Amino acid sequence: MEHPVTANRISSLLYWFFPLGIGFTQAVFNSYYQILPVGIATIDGLIFSLVLGVLGIAVWYVVRYNDPEKSGGIQILASHIAAALFFTLLWIVSSGIIVKTMLNNLLYNNYYENQFIVRTFVGLLYYAILVSVYYTYVYSQHNREKRLRETEWQNQIRKAQLSTLKSQINPHFLFNSLNSVASLTLTNPEKAHEMVIALSDFMRYSLRKHQDDMVTLDVELLNIRLYLQIEKIRFGSILQYKFDINEDCKNHLIPNLILQPLLENAIKYGVYEASKPVEIHLTARKNSNILEISLINDFDPESVPLKGEGVGLKNIIDRLRLLYGSSTLLSFQRGENKFIVKMLVPDYSEIKHL
Numbered sequence: 001m002e003h004p005v006t007a008n009r010i011s012s013l014l015y016w017f018f019p020l021g022i023g024f025t026q027a028v029f030n031s032y033y034q035i036l037p038v039g040i041a042t043i044d045g046l047i048f049s050l051v052l053g054v055l056g057i058a059v060w061y062v063v064r065y066n067d068p069e070k071s072g073g074i075q076i077l078a079s080h081i082a083a084a085l086f087f088t089l090l091w092i093v094s095s096g097i098i099v100k101t102m103l104n105n106l107l108y109n110n111y112y113e114n115q116f117i118v119r120t121f122v123g124l125l126y127y128a129i130l131v132s133v134y135y136t137y138v139y140s141q142h143n144r145e146k147r148l149r150e151t152e153w154q155n156q157i158r159k160a161q162l163s164t165l166k167s168q169i170n171p172h173f174l175f176n177s178l179n180s181v182a183s184l185t186l187t188n189p190e191k192a193h194e195m196v197i198a199l200s201d202f203m204r205y206s207l208r209k210h211q212d213d214m215v216t217l218d219v220e221l222l223n224i225r226l227y228l229q230i231e232k233i234r235f236g237s238i239l240q241y242k243f244d245i246n247e248d249c250k251n252h253l254i255p256n257l258i259l260q261p262l263l264e265n266a267i268k269y270g271v272y273e274a275s276k277p278v279e280i281h282l283t284a285r286k287n288s289n290i291l292e293i294s295l296i297n298d299f300d301p302e303s304v305p306l307k308g309e310g311v312g313l314k315n316i317i318d319r320l321r322l323l324y325g326s327s328t329l330l331s332f333q334r335g336e337n338k339f340i341v342k343m344l345v346p347d348y349s350e351i352k353h354l
Contacts, residue, residue, distance in 0.1 A: 001064065004137045005057050016053055022122070023049025030111075040108055044099050051095040052123075055087055056130050063134040069142065080131060088123030092116065174203070176264075180234045195233045202226040213323075214348055217284060217291065218250035224259050224282075231267055239271050241280040249284040252291040253348045255319050259293070262341055265313055266297035269339065274298075289347040296340050316343070323348070 005015045027045030030036040036044065062083045066076040096112050177199050184192035202223070221243065232239055263280065270278045280297045313330070320329040324346055333340040 001138070001141055003057070003060050004134065005060065015056075019049045019053035019056060019126075021049075022052065022126070023047075036108065036111060040103060040105060043102060044108070044111075047099050047102075048091075048095045048119075051098070052091055052126065055091050056126070059083070059087060059127065059130050060134055063131060063138060067138065068135070080127075084124055084127040084131075087127050088120055091123050092119050174199075177230060184234070191233050195230060198226065198230045198233060202230060213256060214253040215256045216250060217245070217252050217254050220254055220256070220259055221245065221250075223257065224263060227260055227263060231263075231271075235267075235271055238274055238277055239267065239280070240277050241282070244281065244283040246285055248286050249291055252286065252345065254291065254293075254345045255323055258316060258319060258343075261313060261316055262295050262343070265341070266295060266339070270297040270299040291345040293343045293345065294340065295343075296338055298337055299339050320345075 005012055023045035025045075026048065027041045030041035030044070031038045035041070062079065065071075066079050068076065071079075100109060100112065177195070181192050181195055181199070184195060228239075228241055259282075263282075266280050270280065278298045280295065283294045283296075285292045317327060317330050320343075321327045329344045329346075331342045333342070
């Protein structure tokens with residue numbers, strides 16, 4: 001921990017204002033009441049204030065040695081009582097020797113002896129005030145360091161949670177895809193082969209981007225097209241999709257692998273039980289600095305919903321909450337034969353600097 005007086009120019013100026021102020025007040029008082037001639041009073045005030053300031057800087061090391069987080073209360077109290085007495089005695093004696101040597105004046109020698117008790121009180125009081133200021137600085141620095149450590153711990157926990165959430169996506173999708181490949185090997189080996197190649201491309205892309213927390217929407221859409229290509233092999237003409245993306249949305253940063261669970265959910269509840277083509281419509285618009293993504297898919301309200309673990313959508317809610325501090329960025333709306341999911345993605349660069 002750096003010395004608070006020498007930390008910057010402003011703190012140095014503020015520090016020296018007080019001992020020099022004491023010396024100036026002392027000189028003015030002695031001159032005004034004609035206790036000492038103006039010249040002697042000025043020299044006395046200047047020397048005593050300079051020595052007081054120099055010794056006050058050294059008091060910092062007594063405070064650092066008696067850190068409250070490392071030392072007991074009795075040890076701290078005893079150390080400061082001894083240091084205060086030594087500080088005051090050293091200040092009075094050393095300053096007196098310097099001034100008396102410079103002046104060699106009998107009047108001043110008598111004045112110095114008469115002021116010994118008063119200056120002892122001033123020295124002890126100054127020491128007590130200075131120690132209080134130093135300890136306030138120490139406590140503020142400790143609190144600042146604690147906040148930094150807590151922030152670092154929270155960031156590490158947050159990164160670990162995000163990593164866990166992201167790791168739940170690919171295995172979940174991979175499980176479903178491999179089941180489909182197994183089924184296709186019996187009914188359509190050529191499509192099974194095509195799907196394995198597409199799945200390989202998709203996993204290669206996902207693994208390459210897995211370490212990136214944020215990607216542009218344009219990059220994420222490449223991943224989504226690979227995903228839909230795989231699902232298109234499974235469902236053929238039953239699965240229809242289109243993208244309606246504004247140009248100003250393509251460079252907006254979004255969490256990596258955040259859209260796939262939305263598409264997976266739409267296919268699970270819209271396409272699995274469908275006997276006629278089902279369209280999935282993905283749109284993206286900018287509203288100020290917020291990206292608004294909508295996903296609309298057809299579904300048969302009379303079909304029985306498939307049961308699942310709900311990992312995908314819960315994953316999205318959790319990731320958005322961890323990244324943006326809100327649990328209301330994902331919403332659902334169910335119509336007669338349409339299911340609408342809306343996701344709001346704030347500007348990550350603004351969130352990061354809050």
